[in-house]
Amino acid sequence: MEVWQTTDDLLRMNRFREQGPLVLVPTMGALHEGHLSLVRCGAEIGPVVVSIFVNPTQFGPNEDYGSYPRTMAKDLDLLKALPVAGVFAPDVGEIYGEGLETSVRPGHRAQGLCGGDRPDHFAGVLTVVAKLFGLVRPDVAIFGRKDAQQCLVISQMVEDLKMPIKLVDAPTLREKDGLALSSRNRYLSDSQRQQALCLFQALTEGRLLLEQGCRKRSVVLAAMEAWLQKADSIDYADVRQVPDLGRSEDIFGKTLLAVAARVGPARLIDNLVLQVDDKQVSDSYLLGTERKS
Ligand code: PAF
Numbered sequence: 221m222e223v224w225q226t227t228d229d230l231l232r233m234n235r236f237r238e239q240g241p242l243v244l245v246p247t248m249g250a251l252h253e254g255h256l257s258l259v260r261c262g263a264e265i266g267p268v269v270v271s272i273f274v275n276p277t278q279f280g281p282n283e284d285y286g287s288y289p290r291t292m293a294k295d296l297d298l299l300k301a302l303p304v305a306g307v308f309a310p311d312v313g314e315i316y317g318e319g320l321e322t323s324v325r326p327g328h329r330a331q332g333l334c335g336g337d338r339p340d341h342f343a344g345v346l347t348v349v350a351k352l353f354g355l356v357r358p359d360v361a362i363f364g365r366k367d368a369q370q371c372l373v374i375s376q377m378v379e380d381l382k383m384p385i386k387l388v389d390a391p392t393l394r395e396k397d398g399l400a401l402s403s404r405n406r407y408l409s410d411s412q413r414q415q416a417l418c419l420f421q422a423l424t425e426g427r428l429l430l431e432q433g434c435r436k437r438s439v440v441l442a443a444m445e446a447w448l449q450k451a452d453s454i455d456y457a458d459v460r461q462v463p464d465l466g467r468s469e470d471i472f473g474k475t476l477l478a479v480a481a482r483v484g485p486a487r488l489i490d491n492l493v494l495q496v497d498d499k500q501v502s503d504s505y506l507l508g509t510e511r512k513s
Contacts, residue, residue: 221299222306226314227355233269236305240266241386244358246349248274250289250403251298254393258362259302261390265360267305271352276312277320278344283487289403308356315351323347327380329373329465333456333478334489342373349374353383361385366392366400368476368491371506372463389506392490398424404486412484415450419479419490422447422457426477427492430501435471444479451481455489462493462506471496474504 224230236242243262247255249272262268272295279285292309299307323343326335330342353361363371371389378385393401398420399413408416422444429440437459444457460467462474478491495504 221296221304223296224306224308225310227310230308230355233306233308233356236267236269239305241359242266242357243268243360243362244352244356245270245362246352247272248288248403249295250291250406251295252401252403252405254364254366254401256298256302257393258364258390259299259304261388262360262362263303265388268303269306269308269356269358270299270304271308271310271356273308273310273315273348273352275344275348276316277323277347278341280338280341283338284404284485289406308352315348320347324350324377324381326373327376329369329376329463331465333369333458333460333465334367334480335369335373336456342370345370346373346377350377350381350383353385358385360388362388362390364392365389365493365506366402366490368462368478368493368506369465372465375463375507387507389508391505394420400488400490402486402488404488407486408484412486415452416483416486416488418447418450419481419488421450422479423477423490423492426459427494427501430471430475430494430496435496437467437469437471440471440477444477448479448481451483453482455480455482455487462504476506 243266245258245262259268274288276285324346326342326346335342375387425447426440426444440459448454448457457479460476462476475494475496480489493504495502
């Protein structure tokens with residue numbers, strides 16, 4: 221497995237293009253099993269490049285950019301055990317060295333949810349993802365479904381800017397008790413980890429109501445919010461349509477149940493993507509068609 225730090229180093233990546241569609245798995249490091257599952261999913265498609273870059277422009281002024289876990293040596297050890305062609309690990313100067321006059325402005329999907337009280341977050345995400353796409357020039361890019369809004373905002377960029385890249389959203393990995401894997405779980409004490417289960421419980425309750433036949437957004441939302449009270453504070457609970465992230469009182473079709481809350485020092489998010497039909501509710505996915513969830 222090679223490690224590339226500069227854009228010049230990336231010339232060494234080009235030989236992998238002959239081996240099949242080049243797959244990019246963009247990450248901010250602090251890798252866990254969830255990231256590794258994205259890599260495994262990518263390796264079924266073609267040679268995989270993982271990027272590791274803690275992107276300053278997507279953090280708000282009071283967020284955890286300074287303390288975000290940077291565990292490069294451990295990350296590289298984890299990736300060495302997998303079929304990874306190379307890791308692109310630039311420093312901030314390499315990506316933003318000449319300053320930033322041009323950036324990508326997200327469309328309406330960035331409003332509310334994780335974009336609600338973080339006005340520059342998705343512009344930061346899109347700008348760095350566009351830079352990574354320009355540098356690595358992947359055929360396919362894989363993102364975690366846990367960041368559902370991020371997946372949909374990026375997919376809008378790819379569509380609007382006609383980027384020739386196929387996007388895949390890979391399923392969320394969970395602990396046995398349902399807690400979604402996240403780099404920020406390491407901030408939690410044992411008791412906060414127990415408290416954090418309320419995010420999954422809120423989603424499970426929402427799903428249960430849908431399975432019992434309820435199709436009213438206000439009812440599902442109220443039940444989700446009730447569970448979230450166990451968190452230290454609630455960022456949001458929401459029920460949105462996929463892919464446009466619109467709201468409708470009648471729930472039908474591809475639907476996102478999404479929650480974000482603060483527990484101790486961590487801001488945690490989680491979601492379920494469901495196909496809601498007249499009589500049936502099943503797991504679904506965010507991007508593309510004709511594949512298993
Ligand atoms: O999901 C993440 O880890 C980041 O938002 C991403 C996509 C790597 C961009 O910095």
